[in-house]
Amino acid sequence: MSKRIGFFVVLYLAVNTSYMRNLFVLAVILLLFSCKNESKDAFAKATPDQAAQQFNDWLEQQFQTDLARDPEMQTSMGIRTNYGSWTDISSEYELESKKLAEARLTYLKDSIDPSVLSGQDKLSYDLYKDKQEQAIADFDYRLYTYPVNQMHGMQAEIPAFLINMHKIDSVPDAKAYIARLKGIQPLFEQLSENLQLRESNGIMVPKFVFDHVLKDSRNVISGFPFADSKDQSTLLADFVSKVNQLNIDQAEKEALEQEAINALSKEVKAGYETLIATLEDQQQRATGEDGVWKFPKGDQFYEMALKRTTSTDMSAQEIHELGLAEVQRIHGEMKEIMKQVKFEGSLQDFFKFMREDEQFYYQDNETGRKKYLKEAKAIIAQMKKDLDQLFLTQPKADIQVKAVEAFREASAGKAFYQQPAMDGSRPGTYYANLYKMEAMPTYQMEALAYHEGIPGHHMQIAIAQELEGIPDFRKHSFYTAYVEGWGLYSEYIPKEIGKYNDPYSDFGRLAMELWRACRLVVDTGIHDQRWTREEGIKYYMDNTPNAESDAVKMVERHIVMPSQATAYKVGMNKILELRKKAKDAMGDKFDIREFHDVILTNGALPLNVLEKQVDQYIAGS
Secondary structure, three states: OHHHHHHHHHHHHHOOOHHHHHHHHHHHHHHHHHOHHHHHHHHHHOOHHHHHHHHHHHHHHHHHHHHHOOHHHHHHOOOOOOOOOOOOOOHHHHHHHHHHHHHHHHHHHHHOOHHHOOHHHHHHHHHHHHHHHHHHHHHHHOOOOOOOOOOOOHHHHHHHHHHHOOOOOOHHHHHHHHHHHHHHHHHHHHHHHHHHHHHHOOOOOOHHHHHHHHHHHHHHOOOEOOOOOOOEOHHHHHHHHHHOOOOOOHHHHHHHHHHHHHHHHHHHHHHHHHHHHHHHHHHOOOOOOOOHHHOOOHHHHHHHHHHHHHOOOOOHHHHHHHHHHHHHHHHHHHHHHHHHOOOOOOHHHHHHHHHHOHHHOOOOOHHHHHHHHHHHHHHHHHHHHOHHHOOOOOOOOOEEEEEOOHHHHOOOOOEEEEOOOOOOOOOEEEEEOOOOHHHOOHHHHHHHHHHHOOOOHHHHHHHHHHOOOOOHHHHOOOOHHHHHHHHHHHHHHHHHHOOOOOHHHHHHHHHHHHHHHHHHHHHHHHHOOOOOHHHHHHHHHHHOOOOHHHHHHHHHHHHHOOOHHHHHHHHHHHHHHHHHHHHHHHHHHOOHHHHHHHHHOOOOOOHHHHHHHHHHHHHOO
């Protein structure tokens, strides 16, 4: 069977029409059903090793099927198949995905005997089965997203993808870039249809979002060739810079540049103008209602979103109360630091001092931004030298630090991470948003670098990608509470090996943990308790030392990414709880490096599954 699915994957990669690709998906589904009995018989006759190999071969074929349907995933992994294409965002594609999930689930239930599997293979079975069940259940809520928003909307993600992911090492690569430029028009026409479909189902972003995303969109189509300007547009500048690195004659470079100019002037401009017209039209009907309670079945959606985000059964009220308790605890620890630095006054006075005193901020100019990046790189470089104290397994992939690009910095988040390419052609990237230096205090710099870089997201994601002996789907799985919980935990563990020597820097660590505790309160406040945007901003300002611009961005993030921000604290608390559990049970046998291997060397996991792995580790000690 695996050879036959492999043939269909090759066929899929060879075609470029939606009609043929629909036939491909149908063929794979029919093949899955037709092979049920054959596989069941083979499983019954196979030895445990043969059964495990058969199952893993099947999982690999499913991964390749999904990869074949996702050109952007291919590019992010360093694969240059379908290099000139965008991933389909049509309703038909979503329906095909659901049908694939149904066929796979049926196959798993009817053709695979999980009792024959053990260890990593049984874990893979459970995770893959759960993944298909969730995909089917979540289909009913497929429209409950905002594909255009200020955090990660397509209006900014598409050009960012070309700039950061699409490498040009040859003329065919340049031609593929141009093909993607041309593909922006049909892609954004589909995006506009998706936005209209959501509105017809009662789902539209709040009014404040439109100014952000319209600004992003207009930024992309500013400069030459969109206007008579001496400054090149962001995309043209990127293309020209990459093409100029090629070892080809000048005439060929100029011809490629002209092709790009033509695509930008025609398809890119038309695509963005279509999107802008749709957004301007919807803006007239947008309201100030922020929470998902405004959606049809909004309460059920939020309950489901919290389950997916936290991989727990915690209710919105339980998460809200956890946040309140954690805020109170962290405030207490901050008061101890106030005593350390001999600050006279209330905690709010201290917040004001930390928010306003110039010693905690670099200049809001190019010199200040360069200084911030240099210091962030130094923090990560030093942490690399100390990893042996905490980790056995360490990533091979390198990491770089970059400022968020100018065209999206006004609306993008404070900081984020981009994974490395599987083939080593692109390092992991820690992006720092230096748009307003008041939002990037130096006392938080250490904790932020640990979270986004090392030992945070880069350690976890790069290690997952480099794991051997597990199927590919697990190397690329993303469970938010696990991933972000690890990131927040990674802000804490450097303290245990002597980091945060400066009490103000340690205050910064607490300030960032406090920020995540407040997220539990505000996310549930907005989406469950019907807080307004203004109430959310006030809560942050009353309870944290962060700049008002930070609070505004965070609340706006809560609104367009319901439940996502609850992952950090829930995940961190679970990892700390499991660490204590292991330490208490193992006593002197406990080794923090081994514990971190248990957490990191299975790929991302739901928190309930992570707990089972730790329990097995304890039992085997």
